Amino acid sequence: MRDALRRLQQLAERRLPALTRFRRPEPMPIELHRRRIYIVPTGFGIGFSVLLLVMLVGSLNYSNNAALLLTCILGAAGASSMLIAFRALDGLALASVRAGQAIAGESLALTLEFESARPRSAIRVDLGTACQAFAVDASGKADVTLPLATTTRGWQPLPRLRVWTTWPLGLFRAWSWMHPAQSVLVWPRPEGGGPPPRLPADEGLRPRLHRGEDLAALRDYRSGDPRKHIAWKASARLGQLLSKDFEQPESRPEWRLDWRELEGMDNEARIARLARWLGEAHVQGRRHSLWLPGQPIEVGSGPGHYARCMSALASLP
C-alpha cells in the first residue's frame, strides 16, 4: 500500500511538476517562503476535528452555551495553530551543506546549516529514511547532521530534503522541499585483499641504521670515532674504550603508488586496489605518493594528504 502510494507520488511528480511543485535543484542559500510551504492536517488533526464536531453537536443539542463557547475557543485555537505551523517554516533558510567523508556503501555525515532571523522549535528534516529534529535558538543558526546513504564512488548529487514541522499542537503538518544544487564526493571502496605495492628496487640496499640523535648502544672503539662519542665512564669501568653508537629508527619505506603499474586491470579494480593501499599507508603512517592520470600527487602523509589522494581517486572518470 505504502509502496503503491510512493510510486504514485513519484509518477505524479514526474508528470505534473508544476502541480506537485517538484523542486529543481537550486543554489544555496534556500529560503522558505509562503509560495513553497504546504500545510495539511495530520491524522491527529483530523481526529481532533471530529471530536470538536461531536462537542459542537453535543453542546448545541443540550443548548449549553458555555460548552459551545469552550468548543469554539478550542476550535479557534486549533485553527490558529495552523498559522503558527506556517510561521515555523516561513523565512527559514538553508545556508550551506557541509559533507563529511565516507567510502561508497557507508553513510556520509551531512551537516546542514540552517539560518533564521527568529528562534524556532521542533523543525524536522527528512533525508531518505533519516529524520532529525532541531531548533533554532536566539543565535539564529542551527546545524543538523544527517546520514546520507552512498552506493558508488564519485560525485553524488544531494537528494531532496523535506523540512517539516507539526509545531505547536501536532494538528497540522507544514512542509516544504529543499533541493540544494550541490554534490558530495564519495570515496571509492577499497578492495578486500590483494598484494602489497611493489617496492622501489633499491629498497634492500639501504643501510638498516643511519646516523641519528638517539643513543642506541655501546660498541668497541674504532679509530676515527669522534672523541665526544666515547663513553668515558663505561670505558673506565671496563678498561677498554667504548664508543656511543647513535642511530635513528628507519621509517618504513615510502610508497610510490602509481596508476600505471596496475596495467591489465579494469578502472574500478585499479581504483579499489589503490584505495586499499592508500588506506594501509595511512594506517601505518607510511609516506606515500600517488600518480593518477593527469594529477600526480607528491609524497606526503597525514589525514589531509590521505583525503587529497582519496578525493583524487574518487573523482576519476
Next chain:
Amino acid sequence: MIAILQRHADEPRLDTRAFDLLCLTMACVLGVHASHLPWWLGVALALVLMVRWWQRRRHGARSPLLLKLPLLALLGTAVVVTYGTIFGQAPGSALAVGLLVLKLLESETSRDAKVGVSFACFGLMAALLFDQGLLATLVVALGLLPALATLRALEPAQAPSNLPQALVPGLALLAAAVPLALLAFALVPRLSSPLWGAANRNEARTGLSDSMSPGNFTELLTDDRPAMRVSFDGAPPPPRQRYFRAYVMGAFDGFTWHYAEVASPAPVAVEASQAIHYQITLEPSHRYVLLSLDVPLDVPPGAHMRRDRVIMADKPVDELTSYSLSSALRYRLQPSLDMRHQRWLQLPSGFNPRALAQGQTWRQHYRDDREAIVRAALALFHDGGFRYTLAPAPLGRDSVDDFLFGTREGFCEHYASAFTVLMRAAGIPARVVTGYQGGFWNRMGNYLLVRQSDAHAWSEVWLDGLGWVRVDPTAAVRPERVSLGATAAAGDQLDWMQSGWLEGLRNRWDVVNHWWTEGVIGFDALRQRGLLTPFGISDTGTAMLGMLLALGTALFVAIGVGWALWRRERPEPLRQALRRLEAKLARAGITRRRSEGPQHYLRRAARALPSQRGELERLMDRYLELRYAHDEPVPELLREFQRAVREFRPRRVVK
C-alpha cells in the same frame, strides 16, 4: 491492550515533561468533575493518578496488565453500583473521567498522550453540562492549558522551559483564539429543538415545588443561588410589595399543602387599579410554573394562565427563560366567590383538633367580623411566644397543633400553614400561596436579584368586598423577614454575609453573573434570530447566519494570514539617513535617478550646489566609509553622519 502496546512499541516513549503535563491535564479533568462524582470515587481516582505519576517518574516502568484489567473492571462495577446504569449524564461522566485516569496507566507513547489529551478536552466540556456558570466556565477553560501544553511538549527539539513557562504559550494561543471563538459562538446556528433527548431530565429538582409541608423549605432557604432577576419599567415596587407568586395551594391533607390542578380555563376576575410592567429572567427550575409579581394581568407567549392566575409554561423551564409581564399592585382579586368556594374551607377530618377548636371559638366570639378574626390570629402569632428560626423542632401527626401549642418555632411555611388552617376553622375561605418574597435591589445593574433563599409562603383570605387579601403571618412574628430576608430574620446564622464590603462584593459579582447568564448562557435560538435587529433585519435566518459566519471567518483568516506573512523589516539606520539626505536634496531639485550610485549622485549634488560643495563631499566621504570600510557601520561614525544629515540645509541655487 497488548496489541496496542506491541503496535506502538517502536514509537518513542514520552519524556518526563510530557507525562507530567498529561497527568496535570487528567488532574484538571478530575478536578472540574469532582463536585458531582461520589467522593470515594474522586479520591480513588486521584490516588491512582498520583501513584501512577510517582511510579513512572521513579521507576520509569509500565504498569502491569494484571493491575490495569482489575482496575478497569472495578471502575465499571463502581459506576453501575452507584448509579444503576452507565448511561446518562452523571454515570457517563463518572465513567469517562475514570477511563481517562486509567488511560494514564498505559500512556507510554506520544500517540497515547494525544488520544488522552483529546478525550480530556471532551471531559472538560462535559463538566460544563453540570454547571455553566461564569466561574465554572473560566476554570474549565483554564483546564485547557495543560492539555495544550501537553500537545506542545510532544513536539521534539524545543527550547528548555520549566513547568509554568510551558503553560504560557497555551494561554497566548487561547487568548488569540478568543475573537474568532466569539464570532463563531454568536453565529453558529442554534438548534430550535434538540436532536435527541433533552438534558437534565433526571436531575434533582431544586427550587419551589408544587406541594408544601412544614420544613421542606429548609434546604431552599439556605441556598444562595439566584432564582430569578427582575427588572422593572419605571421604579421598582417597595419591598413590602415584592411578593412573587408561584403556586396557589388549596388542598390540605393534614400535613401537606398541594397545588391542585384547576381544569377550568378561564382565570378568575381581577379588578386592577395600579399596574406595573416588568421583565423576569428565570433560572432553570425544571418545572412549568412561571413566577409573577403578585397578581399577573397578562400571559407571556408560550404559556397559559390557570384559574388561580397561576402562569404555567407549555414546557418545563430547563434553560434560562426571559419573559415580560404586567401585574396589578392594587387589586380586588375574585370579588365574588362562586359555587365552589367550599374548597377554600375544606379541612381533613381527624387532624389538628385543637386548632379547629380555636378557630371555632373565634368564630363564636367575633361572629361575622372576619377582619377581627384575622387580627386575632395575627395577635396570637405576635404575642403567643412564637419564634422565627430556620431550624425548628420536628412536628408530629397533628402538625398545626404541635406547632401552635407545642414547639412555637418555625419559619414561613409553619406560619402560613397554621394561619390558613385557623382561618378555615373559623369559616373564612383561605389558602396558602408560595413563591419568593423580597430580593436584593442591585443598583449597578438596575435589577432585583431574587435568590432561592428568598422562597416564601404566605396566606390569602377571602373577605367580602375585598376579594382575596394577602396576609403574611410570618411578618407578625418577625417583620424583618419581609423587609430584610429569611437569613437576616433567622438572626443567628450567616450574618457576616450581610456585613458591608462582602455584601457589596457579592452584589458586584452578581452583576457579572447576570451579564454572563443574560449574554452568554441565555443566548438561544430566539435571541440569535434577533441578532441583527439593530441593523434593521428583524429575523436572521440560518442561511444568513452561515453567510455571516463564513464572511467573519474569512476576515479573521485574512488577519491571521497577514500576521503569519508579516516579516519584520529591520530598518537600517545608514540607509535611512541617506534617504533623508536624498529627500532634502530632492526638495532642492536634485533627485536621485534610478540606478544612480550614491557616490555619483552626491558628486552631482555637490556640483549643483557649489556653495555647499565641501559639506556635501564630506557627507559623501563619510557615507562611503561607513558603507564600505567596515562590515558593520561604526556606531559613533554613524551617529555623526546622522547628525550631519540632520543639520544639512540645502540652499537654493541662485541662477
